[in-house]
Amino acid sequence: MSERAAPFHCPYCGDEDLRPHEAGHGAWECAACNRAFQLRFLGLLSRGISGGTDGRRNGGPDDPS
């Protein structure tokens, strides 16, 4: 899924006129400012996904205590 990430705006000038760059996966070029850049998935954050699960931590059917 990381290869499918597509930017909506140029990170340099903010224009939306982006097209895939010939360099390959995750590479894009901006027609407005003539820059080429690359998006890369670095990994998941160590803090994980937050919110919404605390209510199910205690007292569940799988609780070993």
Ligand SMILES: [Zn+2]
């Ligand atoms: Zn740009």
